[in-house]
Amino acid sequence: MKILFFAVFLAEVFFIVTSVESEEIAYDNLIYHDRIYYKEFPSILFSGDTKGLVEAELINGIYSGSYTQYYRSGQIRLRGRYKNGKKEGFWVSYHNNGQLHSEGYYVQGLWEGIWIDYYSNGNVRSKGIYKSGKKLLNTK
Numbered sequence: 050m051k052i053l054f055f056a057v058f059l060a061e062v063f064f065i066v067t068s069v070e071s072e073e074i075a076y077d078n079l080i081y082h083d084r085i086y087y088k089e090f091p092s093i094l095f096s097g098d099t100k101g102l103v104e105a106e107l108i109n110g111i112y113s114g115s116y117t118q119y120y121r122s123g124q125i126r127l128r129g130r131y132k133n134g135k136k137e138g139f140w141v142s143y144h145n146n147g148q149l150h151s152e153g154y155y156v157q158g159l160w161e162g163i164w165i166d167y168y169s170n171g172n173v174r175s176k177g178i179y180k181s182g183k184k185l186l187n188t189k
Contacts, residue, residue, distance in 0.1 A: 072097040076105070084134070085110035105131070120145050129155070144169040153179075163188075 076099040080087040086107055088095040094110035102121070106114030112131035120126050124147055129140030135158030142150040148171045153164030159182030166174040176188040 073100055075099065076101040076103040132157075134158075156181075158182075 074088065074095065074097060078088075079095055079099065080089070086095045087093060087110060096108050096110075097106075099105045099107065103116070103118050105112055105116045108114075111134040113133060114131060116127070116129055116131055117125060118127040122145065124145060125143055126145075127140070127142045129136055130138050132138075136155035137157065139152070139154055141152045144150045144167075146169055148169055149165075149167045150169075151164065151166045153160060154162045160179035161181070163176060163178055165176050168174050173189060177184050178186040178188065
């Protein structure tokens with residue numbers, strides 16, 4: 050019986066130590082150091098959602114989840130997702146006039162597949178095919 054109580058006690062201690070407190074904070078109030086965001090430096094890693102010019106999800110100071118960056122005008126500048134601190138999946142960016150700036154995919158933080166860049170008038174500026182972040186081919 051003592052072993053069972055001790056096991057339950059250890060499990061509770063482990064849960065308390067490793068649990069992540071999630072909250073919302075203004076992005077400008079975070080402290081960035083060595084690729085990690087802190088609520089208070091150097092001891093408290095931030096986990097939660099940011100608001101303001103950057104709306105993002107962070108876990109233990111690292112981006113993980115949706116990410117949206119805005120121009121001061123409120124227009125979306127950049128949108129995508131992070132996984133374990135690296136860009137993942139489809140990302141899109143916009144010029145400050147609302148026209149597309151670029152679009153493409155990331156895999157573990159590196160460009161992958163077709164990436165398209167646009168002029169601020171909406172015309173295509175360039176297209177490229179990438180593999181593991183390296184350009185394989187220009188298509189325009």
